[in-house]
Amino acid sequence: MKKQVYIYKSFERFWHWAQAALISLLMFTGFEIHGSYKILGFENAVNVHNWSSIALMVLIVFTIFWHFTTGEWKQYIPTLNKLVDQVKYYTYGIFHGHPHPVTKTVRKKMNPLQVITYLGLKLIFIPLMVFTGLLYMLFRFMYGGQLHSIEFFSLDSIAFWHTLGAYFLVQFVIVHVYMTTTGHTVTENIKAMITGYEEIEVEEEKKKEVVEV
Amino acid sequence: MKKNILIIVFFNFLAIVLFNVFWSDVESSKANTNLVELKQKFSKKKKKIVDHSKFEILQQDFINPTDVTTACISCHQERHHEVMESNHWNWEREEYIEGRGVTYLGKKNIINNFCIGATGNEQACAKCHIGYGYEKNEVFFATEKNVDCLACHNGVDDYIKNGGWGKPNDKVDLKLVAQSVGHTSKANCGTCHFFSGGGNNVKHGDLEVAQLDCSREVDVHMASDGIDLSCTDCHVAENHNIKGKLYSLSSENKNRATCEDCHTSIAHQNDILNSHTKKIACQTCHIPTYAKENATKMTWDWSTAGKLKDGKPYHTEDEMGNHDYLSIKGSFTWEKNVKPEYIFFNGTADHYVFGDKADTLSPIQINTLHGSYADGKIIPVKVHRAVQPYDPENKILIQPYTFNPEKGSGAYWTDFDWVEASRIGQKKLGLPFSGKVDFAKTEMYWPINHMVSPKENSMSCVECHTRASEGRLFQLAGFYMPGRDTTDWLDQAGKWLILLSILGVVTHAIIRVYFKIIN
Numbered sequence: 194m195k196k197q198v199y200i201y202k203s204f205e206r207f208w209h210w211a212q213a214a215l216i217s218l219l220m221f222t223g224f225e226i227h228g229s230y231k232i233l234g235f236e237n238a239v240n241v242h243n244w245s246s247i248a249l250m251v252l253i254v255f256t257i258f259w260h261f262t263t264g265e266w267k268q269y270i271p272t273l274n275k276l277v278d279q280v281k282y283y284t285y286g287i288f289h290g291h292p293h294p295v296t297k298t299v300r301k302k303m304n305p306l307q308v309i310t311y312l313g314l315k316l317i318f319i320p321l322m323v324f325t326g327l328l329y330m331l332f333r334f335m336y337g338g339q340l341h342s343i344e345f346f347s348l349d350s351i352a353f354w355h356t357l358g359a360y361f362l363v364q365f366v367i368v369h370v371y372m373t374t375t376g377h378t379v380t381e382n383i384k385a386m387i388t389g390y391e392e393i394e395v396e397e398e399k400k401k402e403v404v405e406v
Numbered sequence: 407m408k409k410n411i412l413i414i415v416f417f418n419f420l421a422i423v424l425f426n427v428f429w430s431d432v433e434s435s436k437a438n439t440n441l442v443e444l445k446q447k448f449s450k451k452k453k454k455i456v457d458h459s460k461f462e463i464l465q466q467d468f469i470n471p472t473d474v475t476t477a478c479i480s481c482h483q484e485r486h487h488e489v490m491e492s493n494h495w496n497w498e499r500e501e502y503i504e505g506r507g508v509t510y511l512g513k514k515n516i517i518n519n520f521c522i523g524a525t526g527n528e529q530a531c532a533k534c535h536i537g538y539g540y541e542k543n544e545v546f547f548a549t550e551k552n553v554d555c556l557a558c559h560n561g562v563d564d565y566i567k568n569g570g571w572g573k574p575n576d577k578v579d580l581k582l583v584a585q586s587v588g589h590t591s592k593a594n595c596g597t598c599h600f601f602s603g604g605g606n607n608v609k610h611g612d613l614e615v616a617q618l619d620c621s622r623e624v625d626v627h628m629a630s631d632g633i634d635l636s637c638t639d640c641h642v643a644e645n646h647n648i649k650g651k652l653y654s655l656s657s658e659n660k661n662r663a664t665c666e667d668c669h670t671s672i673a674h675q676n677d678i679l680n681s682h683t684k685k686i687a688c689q690t691c692h693i694p695t696y697a698k699e700n701a702t703k704m705t706w707d708w709s710t711a712g713k714l715k716d717g718k719p720y721h722t723e724d725e726m727g728n729h730d731y732l733s734i735k736g737s738f739t740w741e742k743n744v745k746p747e748y749i750f751f752n753g754t755a756d757h758y759v760f761g762d763k764a765d766t767l768s769p770i771q772i773n774t775l776h777g778s779y780a781d782g783k784i785i786p787v788k789v790h791r792a793v794q795p796y797d798p799e800n801k802i803l804i805q806p807y808t809f810n811p812e813k814g815s816g817a818y819w820t821d822f823d824w825v826e827a828s829r830i831g832q833k834k835l836g837l838p839f840s841g842k843v844d845f846a847k848t849e850m851y852w853p854i855n856h857m858v859s860p861k862e863n864s865m866s867c868v869e870c871h872t873r874a875s876e877g878r879l880f881q882l883a884g885f886y887m888p889g890r891d892t893t894d895w896l897d898q899a900g901k902w903l904i905l906l907s908i909l910g911v912v913t914h915a916i917i918r919v920y921f922k923i924i925n
Contacts, residue, residue, distance in 0.1 A: 204409075204412070226871075226888055226889060227888070227889070227892065228871075228872065228873050228888075228889045228890065228892065231868070231872075234867075234868060235866075235867040235868040235871045235872070235889055236866065236867040236868070239678065239867070243678075247423060251416075251419060251420055251423055254419060255412075255415070255416050255419065258412070258415065259412065262412070283914075287918060288917055288918060288921040289921065289925075290921075290925065332681075333681035333682075333684050334677075334681065335672065335677045335680055335681070338672065339672075340671075340672065340680060340681060340683060340684050342684060347886070348885070348886040349886040349891075349893075352886055352888065352891075352893075353893050353896060356892075356893070356896055356897075356900070357896060357900075359900075360896075360899070360900030360903050360904065361903070363900075363903075363904050363907075364903050364904060364907045367904065367907045367908055367911060368907055368910075368911060371911040371914070371915070374915075
């Protein structure tokens with residue numbers, strides 16, 4: 194049976210939108226630093242980029258903590274189960290009004306394609322951006338009133354990997370934003386990420402029975 | 407409960423991060439204190455402690471300038487020996503140059519691409535020399551009373567050394583000048599260093615007569631509405647050995663006057679700016695333009711010299727009133743508010759020395775400033791480009807004999823004969839001459855160190871951090887600079903990735919809409 198269920202907790206929504214805002218800001222300023230356009234001015238772009246990166250790193254550390262304390266990390270265990278069905282759905286079924294192959298539940302909020310994508314984001318691209326970003330930011334750093342320099346990596350290669358990651362993140366954002374429209378209705382997914390409530394299949398009844406027994 | 411713990415942890419973490427960020431600012435604000443101390447220190451101007459006009463020995467009517475020196479030495483014992491050790495006196499200094507070994511370099515044997523050289527033309531060049539009756543022999547250099555104390559220590563405006571061979575003009579009242587002596591002033595140094603090359607700001611580009619009385623925007627250090635430093639506040643002298651030197655002559659990385667002598671090497675409150683100091687000299691950002699008040703000579707083409715009107719030499723002027731053609735010297739171009747060129751420099755240099763072989767495929771380098779990203783810092787330079795006489799068979803640059811007022815002497819400025827002037831000039835240097843005079847392109851590098859702008863007028867980030875062809879550092883290779891450099895194929899691939907994603911998403915949406923309509 195379907196019911197309005199509180200699926201995205203308040204921290205989760207705060208984290209999602211804060212991250213969205215910070216990554217947008219980082220993208221916008223990052224490509225100005227890269228030299229793709231001139232809008233804020235180089236100096237402002239660098240300052241905003243550095244500050245939002247610090248904010249994002251704080252958020253990331255806190256979110257990792259949240260994932261482990263709440264057990265939400267289990268949502269990201271990858272599975273091949275129904276992965277092919279999901280791909281088939283997006284390339285065929287969606288056009289013909291077929292139902293979603295995977296039903297959403299509180300304990301399993303994501304379909305297997307989402308799990309792989311977000312896991313890749315969390316384990317590969319975000320770490321890549323944080324790592325190369327920190328190297329970039331600290332390529333020359335002040336310590337004890339002295340100027341030091343990272344000698345192990347060249348700035349060319351740091352910038353290369355940071356830029357590479359940036360292009361993939363832009364691609365992720367484009368596809369991600371589009372995918373929000375593939376719910377039961379076009380705006381359903383976005384509404385859920387704002388209010389926390391989404392109409393999903395409920396399995397609470399069974400649970401209750403077990404408890405009662 | 408869990409939620410509260412999370413919030414507490416979150417804000418503690420945030421506090422630690424913020425503390426770290428602001429803590430570093432507290433540290434660097436010490437640099438600012440240093441600047442305040444500097445301003446206080448240098449606001450006390452040097453006063454004349456001793457009034458030389460009261461000394462009995464200076465009450466005489468001096469006939470020869472050498473008598474003044476004898477009088478000076480009678481009190482200031484042994485100071486003249488310090489002077490006689492200095493390169494100001496000797497026209498050369500001993501230096502070690504990689505590839506040449508120990509070399510004596512100076513005006514005696516070094517070439518420039520303005521008037522080319524002093525040899526053979528000493529009578530005129532000696533106007534700036536700190537000796538009386540300059541002749542190129544050991545006796546002159548060893549004679550104590552030839553030291554011209556007044557050149558650097560006179561306190562009057564009209565001590566003019568155009569009496570020939572470094573002697574003062576006959577009309578100069580030596581008694582008055584001798585009684586006026588004191589600390590060296592901007593004007594003392596400027597008499598020679600502002601006018602080197604034969605006119606105001608001709609050679610340096612960043613040293614000129616306007617700095618005697620200028621605004622902070624022109625020169626924040628020498629400004630009369632600012633701290634009003636004089637040359638010797640930075641170029642301090644110990645035993646008449648003056649700190650600081652110019653790489654038009656010098657080769658070694660020693661005894662340099664640097665910004666760090668007064669300012670700390672980490673002088674900014676902003677650590678991003680401080681981190682630039684590893685590879686960029688202060689001057690690079692803090693001197694956005696030079697020749698701010700009066701134009702400086704940028705090119706000199708000797709090959710056009712010798713044109714006459716009605717058999718007489720003539721000259722023309724550009725719109726700023728500077729000579730752009732002189733029959734005796736050729737054509738010039740001048741520029742004002744010039745953006746410097748930029749190079750990596752490690753403090754060592756090599757020079758073209760008379761007799762060095764050079765081919766003319768690319769401009770001959772009069773002085774080569776060494777340095778790369780690995781061992782140097784970016785500095786601003788004025789590059790003076792010239793076309794000057796060259797012996798195509800011996801493959802050497804020619805030092806022509808230029809100055810002699812008598813007609814028929816063979817001096818180019820009177821007789822306008824390149825071959826004869828070259829023959830005499832090369833002979834004086836003891837160098838071969840084939841009889842043929844060609845012209846070669848040459849380049850000379852002048853590091854820009856003065857005319858520092860106030861911080862609010864210093865360069866903004868984007869002047870360098872911008873796409874290659876627009877930026878100031880567009881030609882400096884060998885390092886990655888954000889905003890300027892990219893990996894082309896990555897950018898191309900990235901653009902396609904984004905374009906294809908958009909295309910894919912749009913196509914997907916269109917198909918969805920299409921099926922919705924037909925169903």
